[in-house]
Amino acid sequence: MRTIGNKIKNLRLQKGLTQEELGERTDLSKGYISQIEREISSPSIETLFSLLEVLGISAKDFFDEDTLNQKVVYAQNDVTSYEDIEQGYHVTWLIPESNEKDMEPVLLQLAPGGAFKTYEPSGAETFVYVLEGRVTLQLGRQSYIAAQGETLYYKASEIHQLRNESDTKTKVLVTATDSYL
Structure with a gap:
């Protein structure tokens, strides 16, 4: 104690x-x-x-x-996943009830031409690490591209979306604050 x-x-x-x-x-x-x-x-x-x-x-x-x-180690059976074939993404929430925590880490896989949800501006800060492929961040009117081994870090102060504009699969680790995902 x-x-x-x-x-x-x-x-x-x-x-x-x-x-x-x-x-x-x-x-x-x-x-x-x-x-x-x-x-x-x-x-x-x-x-x-x-x-x-x-x-x-x-x-x-x-x-x-x-x-x-407190639980510190999370196993494979703790994760939850959702796949949207039409939009071309597969998201895995790595921590149960992460939307109730200060951060929400997810593994996001985007098929070629796939796009994740479009989000409205918020106070969230977002970290995206590219594990495989290449990802495009549309943040307001600006586009940013990050390749394998590169990182995106931004305040979600404008409409934003992650997309895969390449012809190969993309896999990224996304961690956001403030219930971003």
């Missing part, structure tokens, strides 16, 4: 905050934050809730031991 101090330290580091920055945001001293993290001092309930608010986590999630037992 992780201690309260250790959990606070991990959350602070995940947020990219120094002890001094966390202290400033909670009206606590850097020294006191250090004492809490090293289990020398225990925060009052009020102080703990103040820390959790700044760290962006609810008390329920903070104390939920299930987060310690």
Whole structure:
């Protein structure tokens, strides 16, 4: 079981905050934050809730031991797939319920001339790594082409679509934030 101090330290580091920055945001001293993290001092309930608010986590999630037992490795039987023969794509969701997470990684295969769905602008950031073939990204009025071993990374701030304009199969790993896929 992780201690309260250790959990606070991990959350602070995940947020990219120094002890001094966390202290400033909670009206606590850097020294006191250090004492809490090293289990020398225990925060009052009020102080703990103040820390959790700044760290962006609810008390329920903070104390939920299930987060310690999170699933880390996903097997082949965890994936789900969908194929649209007419549009020429096959998509495999690599993580179950990934649409409920901060990222959504998928394996996308495009037949020659195939195209994935067209998406409306959003706040998503998208990473596309070309495993095989060549992919075209239509982002607004601009087109970008990436070949095997190359990467596309973009903010989905305009209408966008991935297509295979070549005469060979394309396979890409796509990871998007903000429920892109």
